[in-house]
Amino acid sequence: MSRILRLIPLVLILGFAPFNSAADQNPWAAPELLHPLGTDEFGRDALLTLLIASARSIALGTSLAIGVTAAATLFAYWLVFRSGRFGGAALLSLIQVVESIPVVIWVLAAFSATGAGSKSVAGLVFFIAMLPFATAIAAGEFWRLRKRPFVEAALLAGIGGCRLLQRHLVPNATSVLLPLLVQIVGLAIMIEGATGLLGFTNRTDLDLGVVLLRGKENVGAHPALLVSVLAAFAVIFLALRSAQRALSRRDRLDPTPA
């Protein structure tokens, strides 16, 4: 876990700093000591491009996933513990309607509506479209927990909403919430590539989805690009799984003193 935590500053620096892998080399140069993966079609160092693209995608995907999961947890809490009969039914019906259409279609429509470059709008639409899906999953888990004796006892003792979430619900729902978070990170990373397929993204963008798209376009002559992106996806997945496994241990999130 501590090894993964040590990577966070690197992700933050590469993900949010205004870096660019300078295009001062020949396109598709062969690998050498200074450029271990060679260069891409724009003459940029392929390894540095991949590192920055991965970090940006992780930063963006994780931010969106944390936001969606946090909001979904609050909505699920409201739905299970606080909503009246009609409020709950209204929210459930809205969830059913939004969930019946694939997220990608909402995001593509938003990109189409606002034109290329409106990443913030696409991110917002992704957030709104994912929220019902995540809320439904979190609510299912909270409904299960609601019937557990310790939650009933806490409710009878008059525990507040924040305290109930912090002490009982979230720590016991990690087995569901953390895999959900990982799944949302994966979906958020793929959104850029999906919009790129429609021609809405710039091929020079430093994003893993776009690099994957370029890998597919150049796979015949330069398969190394696609292979390196796949390797990056595998590393990201393994890192997220390790983090998920480490956090899934209930005692990590349990605020009760030992």
Added chain:
Amino acid sequence: MKALPSSLLWFAPTVFGAHALAYAVVQLLPDPINAVLGLQSGSNEARRALLEAQPVRTYVHTLTDLLRGHLGTTRDGVPVGQELARALSASAPRLAAAVALISAAVLVIAFLPRRRLAGAHAMTAALTFLPPFLAPFLMLWLYIESQAAAGTAADRLSWWLCTFSAALPAMAFASMQAALIMGRNLELPFARTIKAAGATESRIRVRLTHHLIGEMAPTLEKLGIGLFTALLFAEPAFGEDGLGSLTLRAVRRSDLDLIVALVAAMAAAIALLRVVSAATRSSYGVQTL
């Protein structure tokens, strides 16, 4: 509330709700006249002629037409119902083959040796993490590189690779769920008891497959959504006709009637899957939502 009547009751609100939501969203799309007329969009006469040929419909008008079974016309002047039927007939065999592949994968997982279940879960979880457009890319690469791709065999190979790449994300998700549920159920007191009573491993697995179906039923709609999403990438990648190609075309050209009709059709399919899921659970005696 009982699950099956409830899901039947929700069918119409889901379809009409999605229809209304899609209509509201497509109103935000850029002026479709520009997309249709291109360079001629500056000409007032061309704009007037197009608006006369394809008048803008209000939501009430659209809804009334939907109730009458009229879904509007596409930007090419073709009835949307006709386009949808053509796309559906092109995608239907692919969807049927994809469902067969998903079911086969779940059955294989259900009868996998115990020691392999954890590995299968890890592998399918990794596949689920990958973007749904990756499989079509890799299959297309395989198709291009394939030396066998020639004549009639090439068409067949392309069709199967397209189908497989469309099915792969949903197949990975279903297999992941199946491995998780089967691994957990094998440790249940019921499974241990019948094993102690002398039941063979295959007998136990057959019994637990019923549990598996009952427990996986609620994920049917997720599988349906995954399949639709993958079709969006697989069909255009292989240049195949169908629902995925039609949806991409509709979004690219801001084809309002077509987008609204496609969304309503998808919502109807997902609502139908919810009914199937509730019916499956009801048949196993699970009545709650």
